[in-house]
Amino acid sequence: INFGGGYGSYPGGGYVVDIYNQPDGRRILERLQYRHNWFDLKTRALFVDFAFYNPNVDLFLITRVLVEFLPSGIVKASSTYRVLQVTTYDPLDYTTAPLLALEGTLAVFLLWYAIDEAVRIYASVKRFRFKVFIGLKTYFLTGWNAFEFSVLTGLIGVTYMKITNIQTLLEFVKDMSAIDASALQTLGFWLTQESNLTGSMCLVIWMKIFRYITITQRLERLFMAMSKAVPDTMVYLIVFAVWIIAYSVAAVAIFGTSLQEFSTLYDAIITCMRITFGDFDVVAIQGANKILGPIWIWSFMLSAVLVLLNFLVAILCEVYAEVSAENQENKTSSIVETLKRRTLKIIGLKQKVASIENLEAGLDDIDEDNDGIVTKVELQSFLEKEGAYELFDATETSEVMSRFDTNGNGYLDLLEMQALREVLRERKKEYQGEIGKAKAAESKASERIMKRGAGIGDLQSEIHSLNSKVVEITKQVERNTEMEQKMMSLIVNIGSKVDTLVNRDKDFKFLKEGIGQDWLK
Numbered sequence: 001i002n003f004g005g006g007y008g009s010y011p012g013g014g015y016v017v018d019i020y021n022q023p024d025g026r027r028i029l030e031r032l033q034y035r036h037n038w039f040d041l042k043t044r045a046l047f048v049d050f051a052f053y054n055p056n057v058d059l060f061l062i063t064r065v066l067v068e069f070l071p072s073g074i075v076k077a078s079s080t081y082r083v084l085q086v087t088t089y090d091p092l093d094y095t096t097a098p099l100l101a102l103e104g105t106l107a108v109f110l111l112w113y114a115i116d117e118a119v120r121i122y123a124s125v126k127r128f129r130f131k132v133f134i135g136l137k138t139y140f141l142t143g144w145n146a147f148e149f150s151v152l153t154g155l156i157g158v159t160y161m162k163i164t165n166i167q168t169l170l171e172f173v174k175d176m177s178a179i180d181a182s183a184l185q186t187l188g189f190w191l192t193q194e195s196n197l198t199g200s201m202c203l204v205i206w207m208k209i210f211r212y213i214t215i216t217q218r219l220e221r222l223f224m225a226m227s228k229a230v231p232d233t234m235v236y237l238i239v240f241a242v243w244i245i246a247y248s249v250a251a252v253a254i255f256g257t258s259l260q261e262f263s264t265l266y267d268a269i270i271t272c273m274r275i276t277f278g279d280f281d282v283v284a285i286q287g288a289n290k291i292l293g294p295i296w297i298w299s300f301m302l303s304a305v306l307v308l309l310n311f312l313v314a315i316l317c318e319v320y321a322e323v324s325a326e327n328q329e330n331k332t333s334s335i336v337e338t339l340k341r342r343t344l345k346i347i348g349l350k351q352k353v354a355s356i357e358n359l360e361a362g363l364d365d366i367d368e369d370n371d372g373i374v375t376k377v378e379l380q381s382f383l384e385k386e387g388a389y390e391l392f393d394a395t396e397t398s399e400v401m402s403r404f405d406t407n408g409n410g411y412l413d414l415l416e417m418q419a420l421r422e423v424l425r426e427r428k429k430e431y432q433g434e435i436g437k438a439k440a441a442e443s444k445a446s447e448r449i450m451k452r453g454a455g456i457g458d459l460q461s462e463i464h465s466l467n468s469k470v471v472e473i474t475k476q477v478e479r480n481t482e483m484e485q486k487m488m489s490l491i492v493n494i495g496s497k498v499d500t501l502v503n504r505d506k507d508f509k510f511l512k513e514g515i516g517q518d519w520l521k
Helices: 022-034 096-127 132-141 143-174 181-215 217-228 230-255 265-276 282-288 292-330 335-365 376-386 397-404 414-450 452-520
Strands: 045-054 059-069 075-084
Touching: 045 181, 059 181, 075 181, 096 132, 096 143, 132 143, 143 181, 217 230, 217 292, 230 265, 230 282, 230 292, 265 292, 282 292
Parallel strands: none
Antiparallel strands: 045 059, 059 075
C-alpha cells in the first residue's frame, strides 16, 4: 500500500528490520549504518512503526514515524497515530447489545433495500420486453435511480469492509502472538478507510431527503429554483474559475518566492478561495511586494468578492423570484398542506358531531314548563344556548319554527319534535360519513408520501420515455410540414404557369380576331 508523506508518495516495498528492545535496536542500526551503508544518497524515506497497548481502556495506539530525506539535503519528520480496539463487542459492556441490535436492523434494511432495487431494475427491463441495455439505460438516466444505486453499492462496500476487519480482529484474539506493529498498521489503515467510507455514506444518505422534498411547497419551490439556476450557475462558475486562476498565476509570479501560501499554483488557488471568504493576511502580502501587493489584494477583493459573488446571489434571487411567481399562478398545494387542511376539517366535523350529541341530550329539557309543547320562546332559548342555528341551516328561530311547525299553530308538538330529532340524526350521520372519507383520504395521502420516492423515479422514467416519443413526433411533424411546404410551392408554380398559358391563349385569340377583321376589310 502506498503511503503519502509530506513531500512524496512511497510504495510498500523496501528493507524491513524487526527491533524488539532498545539495546537490540541500537546494535542493529549501527551494524546497518556502518557495515552495510543502509543510508546513502538514494535513501528517500525511513519508516518506524510501533504500537502501545493500554490495558485499562483496552486500546492500541498504532504509531508511524516517517523521516523523509529531501534531494536538497533537508530531513523532515512526520508522524501518524491510529487508535484501535481489538475487542469490538465486549460482552461485559452494556452498549454491546444495543450496538448489535442496531447493526442487525441495518443489515435487514440493507437486504430489503437491495431486493427493492433489484425488483425495480427488473421492472424497468421488463417494460422494454427484456431489452437489457435499453432498460438499464432508461433506469439509470433518472438521477435519483443512479443515486440510490450508488448508495446501495457504498453500503455493501462498508458492510464488506466491516466484516473483513472483524474477521482480522478475531484472528488476533485467537493468536495473540500474531499481533505486531506491521499487522496492526495494516489493520489500522483499513479501519480508517472503513470510517472514511462510513462518513461519506452518512453524508450521501442524508442527501436522499431531497428526494422527498416535494411534500412541502416551500421546499419544493427552493429545490425547483436550485435546479432551474444550474445552467446560469455553471456559466458563472466558469467565469469565476477563470478569474481565480488568473489571479493565482499572477500571485505565484509576484509572491511565490516570498510567501508559502503562493509557492505553487495549487496553494495559490486555495489561498485565493480563502480570500473570498475573508481569510487572508494583508500585511504579509503588502510586505512581500510593497507596490504590486496592495494592487493585487484590493483589485481581487473588489472584482472577485464584491462583484462576482454578488452576481451569484443575483442569479439565485432572480430564479427564485421566477419560480415563486410561477407557483402563485398555478396555486398548487403540497401534500403537507393538504394533510393539514384535511386534519382541520376532521377536527371541525368531530366538534359538530359532539355539538349534535349535546343537542340531542338537551332536547329532553327544552320544554321548561312541562306542558308537552315547545313554544317559540323555549326553542329560541335552547338554540341560542347551544348555538345550534348552523345545524338547521338557519339564522333565526322563526326559520327553524316554520320548518318543523307543519300545522302552523305556533308551537312544536311531540310529532314535530320527533321530526327535529330525525334531522339531527341525519346530520350526525352525514358528518360521521364525511369524517370517515376524510380519514381514508388522509391515510392515502400518507401512503403517497411514503411511496413518493419510488413514484418520482417511475414518473421520471415515464417522462423520459414520453419526451423521446414527443421528440420523434416533433421530427415527423417537421418532415410533414416540410413536405407540405414543398407541395404548396409546387402548386403555386403550376398555378402561375397555368395563368401564363391562359393569358397567352387570350392574346392569341385577340390577335387572331384582329388579323381576321383586318383581312376582311
